[in-house]
Amino acid sequence: MSPAPDGLSLLDRPNSYIGKVVPRPNLERLMQGRGLYVSDMELPRMAHVVFLRSPHAHANIVAIDAAAARGIPGVIAVVTGRELAMVITPWVGVLSHLKGLKSAPQHAIAIDHVCWQGEAVAAVVATSRAVAEDAAEIVSVEYRELEPVTDMRTALDPETPVIHPSLGDNLAFERQLDVGAVDQAFADSDAVVEAEFVFGRHTGVTLEPRAVVADWNVAETRLTIYQGTQAPHMVQNIAALHLGLQDSQVRVVCKDVGGSFGIKVHVYADEMATYALSKLLRRPIKFVADRVESFNTDIHARDHRCKGRIGVKRDGTITAFEIDDLTGIGPYSMYPRTSAIEANQIVNLVGGAYLTKNYRARARVVFQNKNVMCQYRGVGHPIACSVTEGLVDLAASRIGMDPVEIRRRNLVPDDGYPCASPAGLKFELLSHHAAINKLMSMMDYDALRAEQAALRRSNIHRGIGIASFIEITNPSAAFYGVGGARISSQDGVAVRSMRPAR
Amino acid sequence: MKASAFSYARATSVGNALELLIAHGDKAKVLSGGQSLMPAMNLRLISPELIVDIGELAELQGISVSRDVVRIGALTRHVDLARSPEIATHAPLLAQAIGHVAHPAIRNRGTIGGSLAHADPASELPACMVALRAVIVVSGQHGERRIAAADFFTGIYQTALTAQELLVAVELPALPENSAHFFDEFARRHGDYAIVGLAAQAIVRGEVFLDFRPVLFAVGDRPVLAKAASRLVHRPVTPALLAEAAAALAAELEPDGDQQASVSMRRHLAKLLLVRCAAALLDRPDLAAGGAG
Amino acid sequence: MTIPVAISLHVNGEAVEARVLPRLNLADFLREQLQLTGTHVGCEHGVCGACTVRVNGDIVRSCLTLAVQADRASVETIEGLSDSGEIADLQAAFRDRNALQCGFCTPGMLMAAQDLLKSESSPSRQRIREHLAGNYCRCTGYQAIIDAIETTARARIGRAP
Numbered sequence: 001m002s003p004a005p006d007g008l009s010l011l012d013r014p015n016s017y018i019g020k021v022v023p024r025p026n027l028e029r030l031m032q033g034r035g036l037y038v039s040d041m042e043l044p045r046m047a048h049v050v051f052l053r054s055p056h057a058h059a060n061i062v063a064i065d066a067a068a069a070r071g072i073p074g075v076i077a078v079v080t081g082r083e084l085a086m087v088i089t090p091w092v093g094v095l096s097h098l099k100g101l102k103s104a105p106q107h108a109i110a111i112d113h114v115c116w117q118g119e120a121v122a123a124v125v126a127t128s129r130a131v132a133e134d135a136a137e138i139v140s141v142e143y144r145e146l147e148p149v150t151d152m153r154t155a156l157d158p159e160t161p162v163i164h165p166s167l168g169d170n171l172a173f174e175r176q177l178d179v180g181a182v183d184q185a186f187a188d189s190d191a192v193v194e195a196e197f198v199f200g201r202h203t204g205v206t207l208e209p210r211a212v213v214a215d216w217n218v219a220e221t222r223l224t225i226y227q228g229t230q231a232p233h234m235v236q237n238i239a240a241l242h243l244g245l246q247d248s249q250v251r252v253v254c255k256d257v258g259g260s261f262g263i264k265v266h267v268y269a270d271e272m273a274t275y276a277l278s279k280l281l282r283r284p285i286k287f288v289a290d291r292v293e294s295f296n297t298d299i300h301a302r303d304h305r306c307k308g309r310i311g312v313k314r315d316g317t318i319t320a321f322e323i324d325d326l327t328g329i330g331p332y333s334m335y336p337r338t339s340a341i342e343a344n345q346i347v348n349l350v351g352g353a354y355l356t357k358n359y360r361a362r363a364r365v366v367f368q369n370k371n372v373m374c375q376y377r378g379v380g381h382p383i384a385c386s387v388t389e390g391l392v393d394l395a396a397s398r399i400g401m402d403p404v405e406i407r408r409r410n411l412v413p414d415d416g417y418p419c420a421s422p423a424g425l426k427f428e429l430l431s432h433h434a435a436i437n438k439l440m441s442m443m444d445y446d447a448l449r450a451e452q453a454a455l456r457r458s459n460i461h462r463g464i465g466i467a468s469f470i471e472i473t474n475p476s477a478a479f480y481g482v483g484g485a486r487i488s489s490q491d492g493v494a495v496r497s498m499r500p501a502r
Numbered sequence: 503m504k505a506s507a508f509s510y511a512r513a514t515s516v517g518n519a520l521e522l523l524i525a526h527g528d529k530a531k532v533l534s535g536g537q538s539l540m541p542a543m544n545l546r547l548i549s550p551e552l553i554v555d556i557g558e559l560a561e562l563q564g565i566s567v568s569r570d571v572v573r574i575g576a577l578t579r580h581v582d583l584a585r586s587p588e589i590a591t592h593a594p595l596l597a598q599a600i601g602h603v604a605h606p607a608i609r610n611r612g613t614i615g616g617s618l619a620h621a622d623p624a625s626e627l628p629a630c631m632v633a634l635r636a637v638i639v640v641s642g643q644h645g646e647r648r649i650a651a652a653d654f655f656t657g658i659y660q661t662a663l664t665a666q667e668l669l670v671a672v673e674l675p676a677l678p679e680n681s682a683h684f685f686d687e688f689a690r691r692h693g694d695y696a697i698v699g700l701a702a703q704a705i706v707r708g709e710v711f712l713d714f715r716p717v718l719f720a721v722g723d724r725p726v727l728a729k730a731a732s733r734l735v736h737r738p739v740t741p742a743l744l745a746e747a748a749a750a751l752a753a754e755l756e757p758d759g760d761q762q763a764s765v766s767m768r769r770h771l772a773k774l775l776l777v778r779c780a781a782a783l784l785d786r787p788d789l790a791a792g793g794a795g
Numbered sequence: 796m797t798i799p800v801a802i803s804l805h806v807n808g809e810a811v812e813a814r815v816l817p818r819l820n821l822a823d824f825l826r827e828q829l830q831l832t833g834t835h836v837g838c839e840h841g842v843c844g845a846c847t848v849r850v851n852g853d854i855v856r857s858c859l860t861l862a863v864q865a866d867r868a869s870v871e872t873i874e875g876l877s878d879s880g881e882i883a884d885l886q887a888a889f890r891d892r893n894a895l896q897c898g899f900c901t902p903g904m905l906m907a908a909q910d911l912l913k914s915e916s917s918p919s920r921q922r923i924r925e926h927l928a929g930n931y932c933r934c935t936g937y938q939a940i941i942d943a944i945e946t947t948a949r950a951r952i953g954r955a956p
Contacts, residue, residue, distance in 0.1 A: 023890050030898025031886045031905065033833015033873030040832035130504035130818065133546075137506075207837045207845055207899040207933050258835070258899030259933045290503040291838045292545070503839040507797050510817035510863055533861075540820070540859040541840035553817065557864060581853070605929025606910060608841060610853040611860065692928045 026256070036255035038211040038228045039288045046213065046284040047076050049277055050132035051109075051120035051270055052139050053296070057148035057369040058163070059114045064122055065140040074131035077281060078139060079123045081109035088276035089242045091267070093333035095483030098340045101173040101365075103333035104164035108273035114143070115163060115331030116371050118296035123273055125281060129288075148369040152305065152328030155366035163331050163367050172333055173340040173365040175347055179422040180358035185320035189311030193394040197387050201303040204376050208258020209289040210298065212271045214278035223250045225275060228257040230265040237486040238267055238336065239275050261377040263298050267335045270297065301342065301376035303328055304383050308350075310391035311358075316401050316409040320358035321351045323387060327373070328366050334374035336485045340365050342373075345380025345472070348423045352388045353430055353470050354410045359422035381471060389467040403466050404445065408436060411468060425472070432468050439466075505543040512555045516562070516641055516668060522554045524643055524666045530554055532668065534577055537604070537612040538620040562615065562670055567592060572674040576615025581606075583614065593674050595634060595683035595703055599626045602685070605693045615669045618654070621661045621724070624695040626687070628655050629719035632727055633683075633703040634674050642667040655724040682706045684779040687720075688771050690762070696720040697763045700775040704783050711735045716779055718772050721757040729754055734780060744780055744789055748773040802866040806831070807875030815862040822846040824862035825872060833873040833902045837931070844930030847903040848872050854910045873902035882909050884950060888943035896934035903930050908944045916952055920945060 029035055066078035090105035109120045121141055126132035147161050154160050155170045162169055186192050213226040223245060229235050232252040240250045257264065274287040289297065304327045311319035325346050329339040343363040351359050396406040411432040412419060418428045439445075445464075452462045513519035523530055531550040533539055534557060542548045556562060562577040565588050572592045574583070583589050584600040603609055603617075603626050617627045618638060631638070631651035638649045640663060647667075654662050663669060687699030698720050705713040714731045730750035733743065757768035781790035799814040806829060813828060820839075825831045825848070837845035839858050846858040849871040876882045882905050888894070895901040904927065911918055911926040918926070923944050924937075932940065 021891075023893070027890050027895065027898070030895060030901055031889055032877040033831070033902045035833070035898050037832070037835075037899065039836070040826070042827075042830075128504075130507075133504050134506060137546075205933060207843060207897070207931060208835065209837075257897060258837075259897045261933070291840070292503060504823075505818045505820075507816070507818055509797050510800060510861075512863075533864075536859055536861070536864070537841060537856075540861075543818075544820075544839045544858070553861075555864065605844070606907065606926055607844065607847055607854045607856050607929055608859075610850075611855050692925050 030256065037208055037258050038213055038226050038255075039208055039258070041213045041226055041286070043213060043215055043284040046286055047125050047127060047281070048129045048132050049274055049285050049287045050124045050126070050129060050136050051273070051287075051293075052122040052124060052136045052141070053118050053293075054110070054114040054121050054141075054143070055117060056114060056143055056145050057117045057150065058146040058161075059143040060146060061110065061112055061114060061121055062142040062144050064142075066122065069124060069135040069139045072126075072131065072135045072138075074127040075135045076125045076127065077123075077277075078135065079109070079125065079277060079280065081107050081111035081121065084109050084123070084273060084276050084280065085111060087243065087280050088272055089244075091238075091242060091272075091335045093335040093338050095336070095338050095480065095485055097483035098173060098338060098344065101333065101338060101340050102167055103172060103338075104167055104331075106269060106332040106335070108269050108276055116369055118293075118371055120270060120273065123277055125277060125285060150368055150370060152303070152326055152366050152368060155328060155368060156364070163369060170367040171364065172329060172367055173343065173363075175344060175361075175363045177347055177359065177361040177423060179360070180320070180356075182320045182322055182358045182360040185356070185358040186309070186311045186322075188313075189319045190314045191395070191398045192309060192311045193391065193398050194307070194309045195390065195394055197304075197306045197308060197383075197390060199302050199304045199306075199383055199386070201300040201370075201373070202376065203295065203298050203300045204259070204261040204263035205294070206259030206261065206263050206298075209291065209294040210264060210268065210271070211286075211288040212274050213284055213286045214275040215284040216275075216278040216282060218282045221245075221249055223275065223279065225250065225252045227252060227254060227271065228260070228264055229254055230257075230260050230262070234267070234336065234486060239272075241486065242272065243275060243279060262301075262375050262379070266299055266337065266374050268297070296371060299334060299374040299376060300330070300371050301373055301379075302383060303373060304343075304346070306346070306383060306387050308387045308391045310395045312395035312399055312406075314399055316396075316399065316406045318354055318356050318392065318395060318406075318410045320356055320360070321354075321388070321391065322360045323347075323350050323362070325361070325363040325383075326366070327364070328368035328370065329374070330370050330372035331367050332372055334372055337375055337480055339372070339374045341375055342380045342383075346384045346387075348425055349380055349384030349470065349472070350388050351422060352385070352468060353412045353421070353427060353432055354388075354392070355412055356410070357422050361423070381469065385467060385469040389469075402449075404436065404440065407466065407468060408433070411436075425470070427470070430470070436468075503544045503546070505540075506546060506549040508550055509552045510555065511552060512557075513559060516559060516670060519554050519556050519559070519668055520641065520643060520666065522552065523668065526552050528665045530665075532556055532619070534616040535579065535612040536616075537608050538616060538622070556668070565589065570676050572676070574614055574672045574674070576613060576669050576671055578614050580604075580609035580612045580614070580617075584609065592677060593634060595685060595701060596627075596630055598683065598685045599630050599701055602626055602687055602689070602693070602696075602699075614672060618672065619661060619663055619669050621655050621657075621659050622695070623658055623723050623725070624699075624720040626685075626696070626699060626701065626719065629699065629701040629717040629725040630685075631672065632725045633701045633715045633717040635703075635715070637673045638662075638669060639671040639673060640667050641670045646670070648673075652727065658723045677703075678705055680705050680707050680712070682783045684716075684782050686775055686778065688775075698757075698768050698771040698775060700772070700779055701725075702779050702783065706783055709784050709786065710738065711784070714780075714783075716776055718751075718755065718775070721755050721768055721772055726755060728776065730776070739780060739784060739786070739789065741789055744777055747780075748776050751776050800863050802863055804865050804867060805869045807871055807878070813862075817861065817863055819862045820858055821848070821850075821860040821862050821865050821870070822857035824865075825857060825870070831872050831874055833877075835899055835902060837899070842929070842931070843900075844903040844907065845900055847906040847930070849876075849906065849910075854906055873905060876906065876909060885909060885912075885943070885947050888947045888950075889940070892939045892943040892946065894935060894939040894943040900930060900932045900934075904932065904940055908940075908947070912944070912948055912951065917948060918944075
C-alpha cells in the first residue's frame with residue numbers, strides 16, 4: 001500500500017485500532033461487582049434444582065422412593081428420569097463425518113441404567129438449594145450394582161462387560177491412517193525408538209461453575225434460557241429440538257460467563273434436565289453446579305495412552321512417525337460435538353511440521369464407566385505436541401544429537417510453504433526456523449547447555465526443554481457443521497438510527 | 503454444598519458454653535473462627551444439630567505476659583499472633599510460623615484454639631506448641647485441666663479434649679537466655695498445607711545445643727518431636743553426626759504417601775529440614791552444604 | 796426447621812436488619828437477601844477467594860462466615876469499595892493492564908489487593924504474590940494482576956505527600 005502524500009498510511013488513521021491497546025468495554029461492570037453472571041440471576045417464583053447423583057460407577061436403578069423427601073417443607077417436586085422423558089427426548093452424540101462413531105442414547109436423567117459415578121438419577125426441586133440438598137439426602141434409591149468398566153486398556157477385551165449392549169462392544173470410534181511407506185522407513189532407520197505416553201484426566205475448573213436458569217412461560221409457550229455457555233445458538237437449536245418446540249419459541253440469553261475454556265460449549269444432561277423441569281413445573285428453574293459437582297460432572301479431557309514410535313538415521317533425519325492412541329471417554333459421546341474429536345485431532349497433529357512423509361496412526365476411542373469426556377482448551381494439541389516432541393527428543397538422545405540440532409534438520413524450511421502434512425493438514429507460511437534462531441539467541445542456549453554440564457558434575461540436575469508446535473486455525477464449518485452438528489450461528493439484527501428530537 | 507440445618511446459640515460465658523456442650527454432647531460443635539468447621543459443614547462431612555458460637559467471649563481473648571508465662575487466649579486470631587509485640591518478643595517461632603498458615607483472609611478469622619482443637623496433622627500451630635513446650639488449658643464441668651502439648655495431639659483430627667470441654671488458652675513458658683528458633687515447610691504454593699514441615703525451639707550457646715526440640719509435621723497423624731535430636735545436644739555437631747541424626751530421624755518416622763508426596767519423599771524432606779534447621783540454629787552453613795545425602 | 800435469628804449490621808455503610816437461618820452463610824446472605832451479587836461463590840470451602848469481603852476492616856471468606864456471625868459488624872463488599880472510590884486507581888490499573896478476562900475472580904482480587912496496599916505501601920512482587928496466594932484466577936495467568944497491583948502501589952507512593 002503506497003503511502004499518501006503526507007506519509008500516512010491507512011494504519012495511521014486516528015480511528016485505526018492496529019497497534020493500539022483497546023480496553024474492553026465490559027470491564028467496568030466486572031470490576032465494580034456488577035457483572036451479569038447467570039449464577040447471580042433471580043426470577044420471580046424461581047426454584048432451585050439439585051441432582052441426586054449415583055454413587056456407583058455402573059448400576060441398574062431398581063427403585064426410587066422419594067415420599068419422605070417430598071414431605072419436606074419447601075420441596076416442590078422430586079422428578080425421575082422416566083417422568084422427565086415425557087418432556088424431553090434423549091440424544092446421541094455422533095456426527096456423520098466421523099465414520100463409524102457410535103454412541104448410545106443419553107437421557108437428561110438416567111432411567112434404568114446409571115453409567116458413571118455422578119450421573120443424575122433424580123432431580124430435587126425446592127425453594128432453595130439448601131432445602132433441595134436436605135431432601136436429596138433422604139431420597140432412597142435401590143441400585144443393583146454392575147461391574148464397572150474403568151481401565152481403557154481392557155475395555156475392548158471379550159471378558160469386559162459391554163456398557164451398552166445395543167452397541168455390541170465398548171468401541172465408540174476408530175480411525176486409521178497410513179501414509180507413505182512406514183515399514184520400509186523403519187527398516188531403513190539406524191534406530192527406532194518406542195515409548196508410551198500416558199496423560200491423566202484434566203478438567204477446566206471454571207471459577208464460576210456451570211449455571212443455567214430456564215424459564216418456561218406456559219402462557220406464551222416461550223422458553224427463555226439464561227445460560228453461561230459458549231454457544232447460545234446451539235443451545236437454542238438443541239433445546240427446541242428435544243423439547244418439541246420451534247426455534248422461534250426459544251430464546252437464549254448469555255451475558256457474562258465466569259470462565260469456560262470449552263467446558264461450557266457442550267450440552268450437558270443436567271442443563272437439558274433443567275430446561276425440561278421448567279417446562280414440566282411451569283416456573284423458572286435454576287441450576288448452579290457446586291464445586292464438588294463441577295469436578296464430577298463437568299467434562300473431563302485428555303485421558304489418553306499413546307504408544308509412539310520414531311525412526312531416525314545417524315545423520316538426524318527422522319524417517320517416520322507412528323502412533324497407537326487409546327482414550328476412554330466415559331459412557332456417552334458428548335453432544336453435539338462428539339467425544340471423538342480429541343483423538344481425531346491427535347491423529348491429525350502428530351508429526352507436527354517435520355518433513356517426513358511417512359506416518360501411520362491408529363486411534364481408538366472407548367467407553368468407560370467414568371465421567372464424560374470431551375473438548376477442552378487446546379483439543380488434542382497438548383497430547384499431539386507432547387508425543388511428537390517427546391519422540392523427537394528420544395530420537396536425538398538415541399543418536400547422541402543435540403535436541404535443537406535434530407529439529408533444525410527436520411522441520412520444514414521456512415521457504416518450504418505452502419505444503420501439506422502426511423495427515424493432510426495444509427501449512428502456510430510457518431516460520432519454525434526463524435523462531436528457533438530467535439529463541440536460541442534470546443535464551444543463550446549454548447551458555448545454558450554449558451552451565452547444565454558444569455552443574456551436573458556437582459550432582460545438580462537442570463533441564464532444558466524445547467518443543468515446536470503447530471496449531472489448527474480456522475477450523476470453520478468443516479469441523480462440525482459438515483457432520484450435522486447443530487451449532488450454526490444464524491441470527492438477525494435490526495439497526496435503527498435516529499436523530500435526536502429538536 | 504450448603505450446610506445442613508442447625509440451631510445456633512451464642513455463648514454468654516465459658517460456663518454457658520460448657521452447659522450447652524454437656525447438654526447436647528456430640529450433637530453440638532463449637533464455633534470460633536470457623537475456618538475448619540465451616541468447610542466440613544458445607545461439604546456435609548459433619549452435620550451438628552447445635553452450633554455454640556464462642557466468638558464473643560472476652561475471657562478467651564487477649565495475650566498476656568507474666569514473669570514466667572505467656573498466656574494466649576483461645577480466641578486469639580492468627581493475625582493477632584502475627585501482629586503481637588508480645589509474641590514477637592516471647593514466642594518468635596509463632597510469629598514466623600503464622601505467615602505460613604493459609605492466607606490473609608483465613609488468618610483474619612482462624613483462631614489458635616480452633617486450630618489446636620482441630621489438630622490437622624499438616625497444620626503449623628500444633629507443631630509449634632510441642633516445640634515451645636506449651637501447656638493447653640482446657641475447661642470442663644469439673645474445672646480446668648492443663649495438658650502438655652506433647653500429650654494433647656493424639657491422632658488425625660484427634661486431641662485429648664472431650665466433647666464436653668473447651669480449649670480456653672495456651673500457656674507458653676518464658677524463653678530462657680540463648681533461645682533460638684527455626685521454622686520451614688515445603689508446600690506447593692505459599693499457604694497450602696505442608697508436604698513436610700519443621701518447627702524448632704532450641705537453646706544454643708556458642709556452637710553447642712543445650713536444648714533442641716525439632717518438631718516435624720505432615721509426617722504422620724500428629725506432630726513428631728524428633729528423638730534423633732538428642733544426638734546433637736551437648737556436643738560439637740559435625741557433618742557426620744548430623745547425617746547420622748538425619749538418618750535416625752528418617753527411621754523414626756512413618757509418614758503416609760499421598761498425591762502430594764510418596765513415603766520416601768517425605769522422609770527425604772524431613773531429613774533435609776533437620777539438616778537445614780541445625781545448620782541455621784548453629785550458624786554453620788557448612789553443615790547444610792553437605793545435604794541430607 | 797430451625798428458628799431464624801435476628802441480625803443487625805451495616806453493609807457498605809447502610810444499616811440492615813434481617814432475620815436469617817443460622818446456616819445461611821454471609822456470601823449467600825449478601826447475594827440473595829441483599830442482591831449484592833458482586834461477591835462470588837466459587838468453592839464454598841474457603842480456598843478460591845472469590846467470596847472475599849471486608850468485615851470490620853479485615854478481609855474474610857464470606858463463604859466460611861455465617862450471617863449470624865456478622866451481627867453488629869460492618870461489612871463492605873466490592874460494590875461498596877467501588878462506589879466510594881477507594882479502589883478507583885486499582886480498577887484503572889486492572890483495566891489498563893487487562894488484569895481480568897471473565898471477571899469472576901476480580902472482586903476478590905481487588906479486595907485482597909486493597910488489603911495489601913493499605914498495610915504495605917511498597918510491596919515487592921513476591922509479597923504481592925504471597926498476599927494474593929489465596930485468590931485463584933483461571934483466566935489470566937496472574938502476571939497482569941501482579942503488574943496492576945505493583946503499578947498502583949508505585950502510583951500511590953508518587954501521590955503521597
